[in-house]
Every structure is written in C-alpha cells, then in structure tokens.
Amino acid sequence: MSETNGTPLISIRNVSKFFGEFQALKNVSLDIGAGERTVICGPSGSGKSTLIRCINRLEKHEKGQIIVDGVTLSDAPETLEKIRSSVGMVFQQFNLFPHLSVLDNLTLGPRRVYGLSVKDANARAMKYLERVRIPDQAHKFPRHLSGGQQQRVAIARSLCMEPRILLFDEPTSALDPEMISEVLDVMTELAVSGMTMIVVTHEMGFARRVADRMVFMDQGEIVETAPPEAFFTAPESRRCKEFLNQILNH
Amino acid sequence: MRHATLKKLLVCAPLALLLTGCSANWGWYVVDPSTPSGLSNLKFMASGAYNTILMSLTAILISVVVGLMVALPGLSERRALKSFNRVYVEIVRSVPILVLILWVYYGLPTLSGITLNVFWAGVLALALSDSAFQAEIFRAGIQSIGKGQYEAAQSISLSYRDTMRYVILPQAIRRILPALGNQLVYMLKMSSLVSVIGMQELTRKANELVVTEYRPLEIYTILVLEYLVLILLVSSGVRWLERKMQASEN
Numbered sequence: 352m353s354e355t356n357g358t359p360l361i362s363i364r365n366v367s368k369f370f371g372e373f374q375a376l377k378n379v380s381l382d383i384g385a386g387e388r389t390v391i392c393g394p395s396g397s398g399k400s401t402l403i404r405c406i407n408r409l410e411k412h413e414k415g416q417i418i419v420d421g422v423t424l425s426d427a428p429e430t431l432e433k434i435r436s437s438v439g440m441v442f443q444q445f446n447l448f449p450h451l452s453v454l455d456n457l458t459l460g461p462r463r464v465y466g467l468s469v470k471d472a473n474a475r476a477m478k479y480l481e482r483v484r485i486p487d488q489a490h491k492f493p494r495h496l497s498g499g500q501q502q503r504v505a506i507a508r509s510l511c512m513e514p515r516i517l518l519f520d521e522p523t524s525a526l527d528p529e530m531i532s533e534v535l536d537v538m539t540e541l542a543v544s545g546m547t548m549i550v551v552t553h554e555m556g557f558a559r560r561v562a563d564r565m566v567f568m569d570q571g572e573i574v575e576t577a578p579p580e581a582f583f584t585a586p587e588s589r590r591c592k593e594f595l596n597q598i599l600n601h
Numbered sequence: 602m603r604h605a606t607l608k609k610l611l612v613c614a615p616l617a618l619l620l621t622g623c624s625a626n627w628g629w630y631v632v633d634p635s636t637p638s639g640l641s642n643l644k645f646m647a648s649g650a651y652n653t654i655l656m657s658l659t660a661i662l663i664s665v666v667v668g669l670m671v672a673l674p675g676l677s678e679r680r681a682l683k684s685f686n687r688v689y690v691e692i693v694r695s696v697p698i699l700v701l702i703l704w705v706y707y708g709l710p711t712l713s714g715i716t717l718n719v720f721w722a723g724v725l726a727l728a729l730s731d732s733a734f735q736a737e738i739f740r741a742g743i744q745s746i747g748k749g750q751y752e753a754a755q756s757i758s759l760s761y762r763d764t765m766r767y768v769i770l771p772q773a774i775r776r777i778l779p780a781l782g783n784q785l786v787y788m789l790k791m792s793s794l795v796s797v798i799g800m801q802e803l804t805r806k807a808n809e810l811v812v813t814e815y816r817p818l819e820i821y822t823i824l825v826l827e828y829l830v831l832i833l834l835v836s837s838g839v840r841w842l843e844r845k846m847q848a849s850e851n
C-alpha cells in the first residue's frame with residue numbers, strides 16, 4: 352500500500368449512523384491511503400453497505416467526520432459535487448439505466464457533468480468498454496446483456512467519470528456463478544493499475560489475491576483490521592473466526 | 602309480483618315510447634349525405650372538429666407541464682412542498698369542470714379584470730382541471746422508478762435536474778403513457794362542456810343544428826359517432842407511440 356505524503360485519501364473518524372432508533376454504525380474509524388485496496392466483510396446487517404454509502408454520501412452520517420480527497424463531507428452542495436465526481440460506485444444490482452444504450456449509459460455523466468462533446472465522450476466510453484472487454488456491446492441495451500456483462504458496463508460507467516476512488520458493494524452477489532470470475536478479473540486489473548478501491552464482498556479468493564487490508568465488521572462496528580495473510584490464517588476475534596469458518600467451509 | 606311489474610313498466614314505458622315514437626318517423630334525411638341539405642348539415646357538424654381537437658391538444662399540453670410541476674414538489678421530503686402538492690390536487694380535482702369553465706369565463710373578468718376569449722377560457726379551465734389528475738399520474742409514475750436509479754445517477758454526479766430529465770422522466774413517461782392517453786380521451790369528451798360558453802366545437806355545432814332542424818336523436822347520434830372516431834384515432838396514436846418507444850429499445 353502506498354500512502355502518499357502520509358495523509359490518507361479517505362479518513363473516517365468516529366462515525367456513527369442511525370436509522371431512526373437503530374444504530375447502524377457505531378463510532379467507526381478507518382483511514383485509507385491512495386492506491387490502497389480494502390476489502391470489507393462481515394455478516395448480513397453488520398453495516399458494510401452503510402459504511403461505504405456514507406463515503407459518497409448516499410447516506411448521511413450523524414456523528415463524526417469523513418474526509419474524502421481533502422473534502423470534509425457536509426450538507427454543503429459544493430462538497431457533494433466534488434466528492435461524487437472523485438468517488439465512483441458499483442452496485443450489487445448494477446443499476447444501469449435501462450432506457451439508454453450501453454454507450455449512452457457511459458457518456459451521460461461525462462457529457463452532463465464534465466461538459467464533454469459527444470465525440471470525446473464516445474471516445475472515452477469506448478476506451479473503458481475495451482478495458483472491461485465488451486467494446487462490441489456498445490450499441491445494445493442493458494437488458495440484452497448477461498449479468499456479468501451488465502456489471503462490467505456499470506464498472507465502465509464509473510470509470511468514465513475518472514474517479515480517484517471506486518466503491519464496490521457486493522458486485523458479484525447478484526451474478527450466476529459462471530459470471531463471477533469475468534467481473535472479478537476486471538476488478539483485479541483495476542487494482543493492479545493502482546486504483547484506490549473499497550470492496551464489500553464475500554469472495555475470499557479475490558480478497559486474498561487483491562486486498563492490502565481486510566476489514567471485518569459486525570453489528571455496526573469494525574471488529575478487526577488486518578493484512579489478508581494474518582486475517583485468514585490467524586483472526587484475532589471470536590466473531591471473525593466464526594464468520595470465516597462459516598463462509599470458507601460453505 | 603305486482604310491484605315488480607310496476608317497476609318494469611315504469612322503466613320500459615318511456616324507452617318503448619321513445620323507440621316506437623321515433624322508429625315511426627326516423628328522420629335520417631337531415632344527415633343524409635346523398636341530399637344537398639343533408640350533406641351541408643354533416644359538413645356543418647364536422648366543422649366543429651377542428652376546435653375540439655385544437656382545444657383538447659392545447660389543454661393537455663398545458664396540463665402535462667403544470668401537472669409535472671405540481672407532481673415534483675409532491676415527491677420532496679420537505680413538508681411545505683408536499684402540502685402544496687396535496688392542497689392543489691385535492692382542491693382542483695374536486696371542482697366540477699363545468700363549474701370551472703363558468704367560473705373562469707364569467708368570474709375571472711370580475712375578479713381580476715382579465716377577460717379571456719371563449720377559446721382560452723375553455724382551454725384554461727380544461728387544463729387546470731386536468732392538471733390535478735396529471736400530477737397524480739406523474740407522481741405515481743416517478744415513484745414507480747426504483748431507488749437504485751437515483752443512486753446510480755448520484756454516483757455519477759448528475760444534478761437533480763439532469764437526473765430527472767435524462768434518467769427518471771424518460772422511464773416514468775414510458776410507464777404512464779397509457780394513462781396519459783386515457784387523459785387525452787377524457788379531455789376530448791370534456792371539451793364538449795365548453796359549448797356552454799359558446800365555443801364553436803362539435804357539441805355546439807350539433808346543438809345549433811338541433812335548434813334549426815329539430816332532429817335531436819339523429820343529430821346527437823352523429824355527434825356520438827364523431828367523438829368515437831376522434832377517440833379511436835387518439836387510442837391508435839397512443840398505441841403506435843408505445844410500440845415505437847418499445848421498438849427503439851431493440
């Protein structure tokens with residue numbers, strides 16, 4: 352992991368998040384350096400999605416501080432614009448725009464947000480479609496693609512905004528088993544290229560290969576943080592051991 | 602037994618009278634296109650079609666725009682905006698169209714000094730009344746679009762305006778197209794009420810002809826057929842649009 356200048360790219364300090372009475376995040380702190388690959392795992396309902404959704408402010412945290420790329424998240428509209436273009440997100444359900452072709456899905460952001468011309472936006476879109484290895488699907492509509500292809504389009508759509516950070520929320524959980532590897536391969540390549548990534552996933556093979564650091568969450572707390580080797584061979588907490596036993600022996 | 606017979610008699614007698622009375626001397630000659638006077642009567646009746654169509658189309662265009670502008674605040678989380686939507690919808694849709702037409706045409710000049718000609722008074726009343734229904738249709742259509750679409754749009758930094766314009770509304774409009782077609786049909790029929798303030802549309806023409814020819818049954822039958830033709834045209838137009846929108850995705 353490469354922490355340039357010592358200042359983390361993302362800094363989460365004592366963050367708490369409530370849904371009504373229910374506390375989904377309890378005093379969570381985490382620093383992530385530029386180029387670092389973090390994999391978050393933990394049982395269902397432990398707050399993994401909530402945590403990464405707070406990073407691009409799809410959810411608002413109530414207590415604590417989140418600093419992304421030098422910007423402290425708040426209700427001020429300018430901060431939203433800044434962080435949303437430097438943080439991309441890939442969803443479990445892809446969330447492609449069904450009424451737009453693959454190409455239009457990819458160019459919408461660059462054209463409307465960055466003011467790129469159609470020609471430049473198309474060129475950029477084709478560049479990233481090649482990167483996720485589906486340039487030949489550019490003129491199809493999302494529903495004519497397989498799940499794996501759709502998720503790769505979603506990754507390309509995020510890349511088109513040229514973000515500094517990519518968040519993945521269980522990107523392969525909605526996929527048929529035979530399509531998981533094509534998406535993980537693309538993600539691995541991204542990691543190798545130096546993209547800062549936070550990935551919520553239960554794909555432990557991928558985590559071992561790619562992660563710089565594992566984060567285990569339970570009941571709204573970060574229970575354990577460790578490099579993958581230590582994490583998989585000698586987890587410290589009982590809860591983490593139980594969790595790993597469950598998913599590795601499944 | 603006796604009671605039932607009495608009831609039957611009460612219902613059937615007027616109907617029978619009407620039928621026998623008329624069948625004894627149907628006067629189809631008034632609208633017989635093979636005679637010069639019949640032909641000119643038919644032409645006179647059909648000449649109202651232009652105003653009926655123009656008035657309905659203008660009114661529906663206005664009501665769609667106003668309806669959308671009323672629907673959007675209804676989707677806001679702010680209570681004041683939400684109440685504006687509720688109050689507008691509940692009040693406007695509970696005023697009978699005929700009352701609204703009379704109120705705009707006769708009331709508005711007294712109240713505000715603004716005098717509208719018959720056409721614009723009619724269009725305004727029709728549009729106003731319909732806008733409350735359009736607002737509900739749009740609200741339902743927009744609400745039917747999943748949260749994931751908003752989140753995907755936010756994650757590529759689209760503004761609220763662009764999210765609505767390029768992501769949400771195109772999908773919502775596809776879904777509400779049948780309902781919009783329905784409103785246009787309704788509008789065509791309700792435009793007949795504007796005849797009471799002297800608008801020279803289909804119903805007014807028929808009324809005028811009845812006064813000179815004294816053949817209400819025949820003339821109103823033709824009137825019914827005129828509306829039927831218009832509405833069948835609208836229905837097939839809407840179907841065509843639906844097919845075309847679907848085809849554009851293949």
Ligand SMILES: Nc1ncnc2c1ncn2[C@@H]1O[C@H](COP(=O)(O)OP(=O)(O)OP(=O)(O)O)[C@@H](O)[C@H]1O
Binds near residue numbers: 395401
């Ligand atoms: N919008 C919401 N309103 C109320 N409660 C919520 C909301 N979103 C999440 N929660 C609750 O917060 C807790 C954490 O949810 P979160 O989605 O972050 O869990 P997760 O770790 O991502 O779980 P999973 O593996 O099932 O995706 C859960 O108990 C969930 O029920």
Ligand SMILES: [Mg+2]
Binds near residue numbers: 401
């Ligand atoms: Mg989740």
